[in-house]
Amino acid sequence: MIIEKVITNVNDMQEEIKKYHIEKVYLESGDLVKRIQRVKTDHGREIGIRLNDSKDLMAGDIIYMDEKNLIVIDVLADDLLIISPRTLNEMGTIAHQLGNRHLPAQFEDNEMLVQYDYLVEELLEQLNIPFRHEERKVKKAFRHIGHHHD
CATH class of the missing domain: 3.30.70.790 (UreE, C-terminal domain)
Structure with missing residues (x-):
């Protein structure tokens, strides 16, 4: 799977986020600025990120969404x-x-x-x-x- 854009952020979803199964991609803060990178979710799914816009990733960004699932960016301390x-x-x-x-x-x-x-x-x-x-x-x-x- 190749991700090319951020869909939204969990902070913008309020209560509706509770109905989704959430997978997380844990990044070091320095990786938030990388436009192209290969990452793995906490469920072991490999994902390629190739962002089209110049906006940095942020904690809580949703990079994948379907009817039941979300993949969300989280940041390591x-x-x-x-x-x-x-x-x-x-x-x-x-x-x-x-x-x-x-x-x-x-x-x-x-x-x-x-x-x-x-x-x-x-x-x-x-x-x-x-x-x-x-x-x-x-x-x-x-x-x-x-x-x-x-």
């Missing part, structure tokens, strides 16, 4: 630093430091999420900015923003 600045000054300081390192970040509520890096952990300790180290699923891939210095 990432090793993350969850940064919780107390003030705007702390947020600006750590954002500037991470930006200088070209580290991609995501934001959920009042938290900044970055992939684990022991140097960033040491920096946060030195700056006395609150953080915790945990495994957590993210909804989308960490994406580097295209930029170069002149």
